[in-house]
Amino acid sequence: MSVLELEDVHTYYGESHVLQGVDLQVEAGEIVALLGRNGVGKTTTLRSILQLTPPREGTVRFAGEDVTGLATSDVANRGVGWVPEERRVFGYLTVEENVRIAVGPDGEYESLRDEIFTLFPDLERFRDEEARNLSGGQQQMLAIARGMVGDNDLLLVDEPSEGLAPMIVEQVVDALREASAETTMILVEQNFPLAMDLADRFYLLDQGTVVESGSTEGVTADDERIRRYLAA
Numbered sequence: 064m065s066v067l068e069l070e071d072v073h074t075y076y077g078e079s080h081v082l083q084g085v086d087l088q089v090e091a092g093e094i095v096a097l098l099g100r101n102g103v104g105k106t107t108t109l110r111s112i113l114q115l116t117p118p119r120e121g122t123v124r125f126a127g128e129d130v131t132g133l134a135t136s137d138v139a140n141r142g143v144g145w146v147p148e149e150r151r152v153f154g155y156l157t158v159e160e161n162v163r164i165a166v167g168p169d170g171e172y173e174s175l176r177d178e179i180f181t182l183f184p185d186l187e188r189f190r191d192e193e194a195r196n197l198s199g200g201q202q203q204m205l206a207i208a209r210g211m212v213g214d215n216d217l218l219l220v221d222e223p224s225e226g227l228a229p230m231i232v233e234q235v236v237d238a239l240r241e242a243s244a245e246t247t248m249i250l251v252e253q254n255f256p257l258a259m260d261l262a263d264r265f266y267l268l269d270q271g272t273v274v275e276s277g278s279t280e281g282v283t284a285d286d287e288r289i290r291r292y293l294a295a
């Protein structure tokens with residue numbers, strides 16, 4: 064059974080028909096990259112999975128169950144975590160408080176916190192610092208950490224490298240690799256080499272539909288079937 068299955072998903076913003084029949088599957092343990100030019104609907108695909116923008120047609124199945132039309136909180140409670148593009152952390156809470164409130168009702172807070180701090184030594188160093196005082200990269204790690212301690216079976220990660228210096232990107236990549244040992248992941252990422260490096264498989268979107276998909280093994284940006292959809 065796939066962790067996640069989208070079947071012929073159509074999603075609109077008002078009259079604007081953004082997803083025009085998206086089909087995709089994610090298997091347990093995979094990292095799947097969603098690729099495509101700006102505005103093709105990658106974030107909208109994540110929003111459709113979370114039911115933040117519920118599809119008007121088609122089906123989203125999580126862990127074998129139809130979740131289409133459920134409240135976002137129900138989808139989240141079933142084990143779908145979100146690391147949004149804008150690195151949502153609580154600026155006026157400390158790093159540790161940010162982690163604590165992300166732990167689900169059944170989570171063992173102290174052991175999860177210790178696990179996170181082992182994984183992200185930077186977060187431990189700044190555990191008593193208010194999150195707003197962290198660098199962009201550290202905030203991104205905190206956002207990823209918050210997604211991980213929620214005991215999620217699927218983590219949706221939107222543009223994790225955006226706006227970060229290359230050295231910091233490397234740390235975020237390491238963090239994502241660590242996170243992927245614990246949870247299945249969908250990664251929206253504009254940095255093509257990074258996406259290919261991290262992901263097992265990819266889906267390439269264009270004009271609201273999947274135009275290519277497959278293993279990332281050996282795929283490069285020069286690949287003709289990729290290039291024509293990613294070039295500006």
Ligand SMILES: Nc1ncnc2c1ncn2[C@@H]1O[C@H](COP(=O)(O)OP(=O)(O)OP(=O)(O)O)[C@@H](O)[C@H]1O
Pocket residue numbers: 076079081099100101102103104105106107108
């Ligand atoms: N809240 C909204 N209301 C109306 N239109 C929207 C809204 N959010 C996104 N759109 C439009 O839907 C289309 C798909 O946007 P989406 O954010 O899913 O693209 P994307 O592939 O994630 O690109 P990007 O990398 O730019 O975020 C775009 O044309 C965008 O302008």
